[in-house]
Amino acid sequence: MTPPRPSALFTDLYELTMAASYFQHRMFAPATFSLFVRTLPKDRRFLVAAGLEEVLQFLQEFRFTAEDIDYLRDSGRFTVDFLDYLAQLRFTGDVYALPEGSLCFAQEPLLEISAPLIEAQLVETFVLNAMHVQTLIASKAARCYSVAKDRSLLDFSLRRTHGIDAGLKVARASYVAGFIGTSNVLASKLYGIPSYGTMAHSFIESFADEEAAFNAYAETFPDDTALLIDTYSTVEGARRAARVGQALLQRGHRLRGVRLDSGNFLTLSRATRKILDDAGLPFTRIYASGGLNEHKVERLVTSGAPIDVYGIGTDMGVSTDAPSLDMAYKLVEYDGRPRLKLSTNKVSLVGRKQIFRVYDAGGTYERDMIGSREELVPAVARDVGVITDRVAPLLQPAMIQGRITTPQPTLNDHRTRFLAEFTHLPPAIQALARSTPYDVTLTNLLTRCQQDAVAQLRTQYEIV
């Protein structure tokens, strides 16, 4: 089950006006656009590709409704001919893409769309928006995953994500990148992600005292209670929770957990663990939440804090340290010719491309080569001096002539892919701290194509 189909009007106005001009000038030749991240945010060394499923569904169902056409007509900007054209327009192109959950790097295409120019142009805004937010969040969530070791991570960000759609997508993207679940009920329903919950301070405060609140909740959910213990004093709260846990145990139930939400998590989790263990509740898990991010989790895990589950909220859900990626969707070929711009610091790689990943003997990523789509693995392997088995192309056909290729992977497939790929990422690239970037270079063929295209433009525009 998925949310309703986004409107074709979810676009920047210029996509429509450019399309109108292409239409007037009969520019229907095939074009290829490449979507990639130009440079990684500070201290980031890898990306987790996510968002493709939504892009493919959007493309397959792309159309302007009668209401959309009426709206555009009323704007007075467009001719009747063009509106008639839009009314019958469908997306008929091909998409080559990284499967969701794949690890990738700056300059590498996450997807390339080849379609008649107008089709490929009109979908730009949506494709960027959809790929951007999920790749952004999956990449951030993966940083949390990288430091959590054997501890579990939950998405607790819904109240501060940027709107409704972001709330759903954050739950989805963080699940792909190794989180085990979310507090978000609607995301759980739509995507089949496990949902988790505890209780809020308001619950505690609504009762005559803390222990009465604990008992009330345990009475309602004897086998699924996680008590929030920091409302008045965390250590006293832990003692009260232990008493409630013992009473539950006498009735044959196990207190699932307690949650810390403020204070010094290291000392409080140790004190709480001791109280629970001394009370005969070694199975009661300790949850922590409240202002957590990958750095705090890393410190706590490294310090041996006995916290079993980390609820990560705002900092993951809005990717606080880097709330956007420098993601672009650039024309790289039109009517059989490479295309690019020469704008300052914004050169893109021409033509239809492929990413070739080179592995070491143990399966760890050694380097990536960005090449032309038609290059063959043996030739690339020869170029870099490894055997063919150590090189794999990463972009796969995800849509052919407007139809999604089958079988499409499921959300759990994406998550499995991420978990598997992550074990092959070099530890230095996994690390939170700044390190040497992963090695990404161009193949000889793409280097030549790029140099030729730049040289031709420089000649044409007399730029020295």
Add this chain to the structure above:
Amino acid sequence: MTPPRPSALFTDLYELTMAASYFQHRMFAPATFSLFVRTLPKDRRFLVAAGLEEVLQFLQEFRFTAEDIDYLRDSGRFTVDFLDYLAQLRFTGDVYALPEGSLCFAQEPLLEISAPLIEAQLVETFVLNAMHVQTLIASKAARCYSVAKDRSLLDFSLRRTHGIDAGLKVARASYVAGFIGTSNVLASKLYGIPSYGTMAHSFIESFADEEAAFNAYAETFPDDTALLIDTYSTVEGARRAARVGQALLQRGHRLRGVRLDSGNFLTLSRATRKILDDAGLPFTRIYASGGLNEHKVERLVTSGAPIDVYGIGTDMGVSTDAPSLDMAYKLVEYDGRPRLKLSTNKVSLVGRKQIFRVYDAGGTYERDMIGSREELVPAVARDVGVITDRVAPLLQPAMIQGRITTPQPTLNDHRTRFLAEFTHLPPAIQALARSTPYDVTLTNLLTRCQQDAVAQLRTQYEIV
């Protein structure tokens, strides 16, 4: 016209489990929750309240559908009695709120909801999510507005907002906070915001050369063309644009604008202005976009850069410097008694409240007092030693017993309110640079209520 009603399942799981326990224990007494920002982000001195309209609509239409109930039943977590209760539940409470476009400060309630406990609890996640993103973005956009002087601002952020809903809300919130329009066609349709567009580099690159592209677009939109001139060389691009503008002029049309998207905007805008003026095109406006934020706009405006329109994208649309607010929704009263927690650094203000703004003789904001809801303006004025006319209460009834009060202001009313209020904000508080915070204190009455409530809890929990 507005987007479809959000699902009642757009919530954290714990809202539902707490509600189930409240239900089991027959806790139906009235509660009041207060929504506020605990502390402002670094270098921020004010907030622009936004998002209320969506909250009110959500509350008025709040219900669990049969499909929602089925889903919750299938989860196995809830009793039949509770599900039957949820199926008939409607929101019957009152909302006091700041009108959208209002300026406010840390600790001040943006809204307070009074309703039977379960109703007020169940809506928490949505209310926070909705108020957070629009207040966040309106507050960021207002910073851009504060430095733009007589220049115009456009929202160009759609491709990098966090999802679809954020894309729409960013267009709306930035319009409230002084932007003149957006590139976002769907937001333009839904909210009636003016839409603007230029062209992308891909358009230029699709033609045989830059001037051919310019001419083609001008042919399609002779009275509404803004040419992107930095694809190959901005100064040469400006010369070509000037030729196209002159040709348009000969046919009785005016070139609307040119857009700079890279390079040194100060020198390039001056060179471009001179080229356009020398070509007899003084009416052609210069647009700038590409990595802009309030600091860059301030420098350009202060330097006298001849840029007429700034397109602000990612940095506004995700509020890069502060992508979240420390916004909370806290129980402050239940069953007639004040409620609060004592958690470290997270004390909230008890009871139903009002914000009283104190103005100087010229109408400029002098200070705010947060007081109890029932306090009267003359008493507050007497406390601070000013005449009654200089004090105004800010929170207004927006919903009574589940019905939106009428007439509700329109989006343009919100924008007008913001523009008017902003002129009364002290210049030091408007400034981007860090300055003394605006003066917000508690009334004597609220101070006493707060002290009493804290003292009582400390006694109850034996905290010294």
